[in-house]
Structure formats: C-alpha cells, structure tokens
Amino acid sequence: MADPQVLLSLRGLKKTFDTQEALAGLDLDVYAGEFITLLGPSGCGKTTTLRIIAGLELPTQGSVFLDGEDITYLAPEKRAVNTVFQNYALFPHMNVYKNIAYGLSLKGVGRQEIARRVGEMLELVQLSGYEKRLPSQLSGGQRQRVAIARSLILSPRVLLLDEPLGALDLQLRRAMQHELKDMQQQLGITFIYITHDQEEALTMSDRIALMREGRFVQLDTPRGLYEQPRTAFAASFIGETNLINARAEAVKEDGVLLDIAGFHVPCASEDWLTPGEPLLLSLRAQRLHLSREPVSTPCRLSGTLVESHYAGGERASLVRLDDGQVLHTRASTEGEDLPEIGSQVYVWWQQESGVLVRDDREDVHA
C-alpha cells in the first residue's frame, strides 16, 4: 500500500463478562481497503472484538475509532459498519429480495433505486433469478451470498465477517474464499474477517492478527507470521513446526550462537535475548533436510532416524536427537536417497529458517 490510511482503530479495548476477562486490552489500526483477519482458537475473544466494532457489545474499557471519530458508544444502526453473521441470520420470513433490500428500505430509499441496487447486488453474488426464494429454500452457499449482499448493499466502510465459511463443506469453502477475496479487491471495502482456520487466514488476508486469550500475540502479514513467528504459540498455531530447546552461548552483533544437544548452531538474534537463558528454536518441518553424510553448514544437528513414511510429495520422518528431543521433518521426496530406520542422520537447514521464539506455552491465564 502506497499511502496506508488508518480507517478503524481499537485503543486499549477491554471486555469483562462477569468475572471472566474476554479481552485484555487490544490495540489495532486497520487500514483502508485492507483484508485483516483475526485468527485464534475458539474462546480467544475474536467474536467479542467483532461485536464491539459492530456495536452489539460494549467494551468495559477502551475505545473504537472509525475515521478518527469515537464510535465506542454509537448504536449499531448508526455505524457505517456491517456484519456477516456466523449463521447468516437471514430473516426467515422475507424472501431474498426483501432480505437484501432491508437496509435500504429502512433508510427510505426510493423503490426504483432499491430495485436497481438489489439487482446489482444479486448480480455481484451471482444469485440473479433467486429474488422470490425464501432463505429456507436456499443452500448454505447461497444463504452465505445473500448475507454478504445484504450487508454490502449499504456500502459499509468496514465489513465484519464472523467465520462466514464455517458452515460450508471444504470444496465450497475453497471456492468462496476466492470469491470473497475477489469481491473485496473489486469493491475496495475493508474486511475484518474472523476465522480459526489458519489456512484460510494465510490465503486470504493482507494481515493477520493472531489472538490468544483476549490479546494479540502477533500482528503481521501471512508470510511474516509463518516465517518469523515471535512466540511458540504463534509458531505452532500456524503450520507445523518443531520447538527445540536451546541455550544461548554467545550473543554477537550478527547473531547468536546456540547450544543444542552439544551442537553449536548460529541463528539470527532477537532483541529480547539474554545469554544463558533457555530458549526455543522454531524449525518448520518443511524447511528441514535430511542427510546421511555430515554436512558442512553450521545449521545442523544429528540424531537417529526413528520413523519415516512416504506422503506423496514429501516424506514425513522423525529424528531423535542425542539429548532425546524429537524432530519432525517433511522433506521433499524429489531425488531422495534415504537412510534406513535406526541409522545416524544429519538434519540441516538454511540459517534463516531457524527462528528464536519466546516460550509462551505455559502462559495460560484461564
């Protein structure tokens, strides 16, 4: 984005239900035209965040700004923000046309203007000809489209989507992912998207806000989140990773030297590091290579091949290091010459594939 303009901001958002803390102080800037995803396990507070932005819930503390204006206490009907609900919440007593026209007719828009814009929306979501159908006569995917059309017809500044594809089967999900992304780019509307599906988040988003227990763990691009996770939770929630116990031997200008099971392994440093402290090194299973012969790169470990099975394009193997830690690898099967089970193997990787992460595995506040 050439000139990122902040459209929506959350400032110190806190929410407490009875005694349970759902949101523990969120800060977020959403840029105009962005597709941002709130990703996290169920109960992490993503839906609560969305409901506060929509105005369906009030925060215990903190504010929501839209275009610089404080909308924290504005009624939901007065916000230029619309929601696609998890189960669509289509009005069962209204047909497709009336569902889509609902928002406009409340605004007192003329009948002809409504007909024209509903027609446009139906075309956009490819449901022309379905005007007279009731929601009960539609398939899940079609309901989904009606729900989207019903919100988009009001040209919201921000569209909130609460797991909109959760009820669809895998194939339809994939197709709808592309359609949604295309629609978003075509219309240039800011999307705030909720999902617990990491793959969905990775393929659709411009940025992902990874959430856990009412906090943002990491806010990054999909690539940044995958390649440079900052905590053990981030590393293991997205993709398959190995978290290896290591000790920082020496912190130098160009990196840090780690001690892992007797091997001296270099790695990029992190600013929070102190020497001697136990650390976790995140190694993506796909980025690990196996070799029978000793390798020259310093980023290598050795161990015993415990298990190995063919899985199409890659081979899933388990290697037990000399200190007992187990590494999962998913190396490409291309031109492979594999060692036997029980034999000594070397595991190696490109230095940038190893990322030091904070150990937050025990930080469960609940």
Added chain:
Amino acid sequence: MRKKNPAWANVYMALLLLLLYLPVLVVVLFSFNSNPGRTANFLFEGFSLQWYESLFDPATGYGEPLRTSLMLALWSVLLSAALGTLGAIGLTRRPLRRRLLARAGSAALSFGEQVAVLPIMVPELVLGIALMALFTLMGLPFGMVTLVLSHVVFCVPYIFITVKGRLANLDPALEEAARDLGASPMQALYTITLPLALPAVVSGCLLAFAMSMDDFVISFFVNGPTTNTLPLKIYSSVKVGVPPHVNALCTLMLAVVFLVVAISQLYSARVNRRRQVQASGGARI
C-alpha cells in the same frame, strides 16, 4: 411397522372413548330430535332441525347471550393479545446496552414469568371470588367491563406462554442483524420480531378465544344484572330440566370450539413443519 395392539387394549380404548364422548354424542343426537314434548331428552322420535331453526327466535332468548359472549371473547382476546405479546417480548429480550441492569433484574424477570401464568393455576372459584371482591372494593359496576377485565386475567397466560415459547426459539442474531443493517430497536421489533412471533400470537388467541367463550365460573361471579353470557344463560335454563334448545346450542358451541382448536392445531403444525424444513435446509449445503 408398529406392532399391533392386543385385543384387550383395543377394547379398553373403545370403552374409554365411549365413556368420554358418549354424553357428548347424546347431546348432539338429541339436538336433532323431532320430539317436542316433555320427553324430548329421553325419547328420540325422528330427525328434525326445529331446535336449530327456532334457536335464535327472540322468544327463545339465546341470541342476546350469544352476542354478549362473542363480544366478550373478542375484546378479552384483543386486550390479552396486546398484553401477553408485549409481556412475552419484554421478558424474553436481552437488553443490548444494559447488561448490568438485566442481570440485576433477572431474578425479578423469572418471578414475573411465574406470576404471569399464575391465573391458569389458581382455582377458578378462587379467582372468581377474588375478582368479585376486587371490583366491589373498587366500586366498579358489574357488567361488560368487569367481565372483560376478568376474562383478560385468564386469557393473558395462554397468549403469553405460546408467544414466549416462540420467541425463545428465535435466533437472537436476527434482531442484531436488523440493528446492524440500520434498524432502530423499535423498527427491529416490528419488522423482525413481531412478524416472526405472529403465528404464536394467532394460535394463542384462538386458544384464549375458546377459553373465554366457554367460561362459566368466573363469569358467574363478575356478571352484571344487564349482561348474560351464553354459558350463564344455558346454566339458568337447565335449572328446570334441559330444554331441547340447549342441545342444539351445545352442539353448535361444540362445533365452533372444535373448529377453532382444529384450525389452531393445523396452523401451528404448518408453522412447525415450515420451521423443520428450515432447520433441515440449514444442515444441507
């Protein structure tokens, strides 16, 4: 296939139905009796429609009570529909912005719920006497007003219960979606919640109508000197043996009540079926 019932079970069933419905059938049968004499209720002589033909003659005197009963039922049901529906909405809706208040009031709400259905649990006799005492205390003249007020008391629960059941099954996200799309709380109420609750309101009203038409005990206590409902009129005319007209009248009332209940049942069955279609449609992709 279901297993066939043993013979004794069928016999038992037949006896039970006979016991329940034989008296009613006798009334229906004798309403068509052509015997005009003192034995009209014992000896069936032949088929005739004479009791129906002369039923609403001014001389027989059933026309005015019937009109009174219909007006009474109509007004009671209309008032109860408004009160019961609003009550059900008020006790179901979760306030959007005042969660704290809602929690503080939740005990009061469930208490309100219990109280709202109390009138159909209190013995009619007690309710009748209590209402009579109340109206006397208030100095309210007995007549149509006291009748309507009393009928509202026992009609409200029927509407309240059916509407509340329907509202409890409504997805709260529907109203939220309406708000999200720009509806004020009032607009959301009358464009979404009320239309969706309407089937329940209608079936509650039909039930309440049947209850009001049929009520004797409570009407007896709060009736005025110039008003006479149909059940009261029938009661006063059977004091000296059952006049054959009453058979005809009872048969008519039976038919009306049967019709109303049947319509109400068919209606709610249709709504249920539609809801089921929706539910199964939801699972389908």
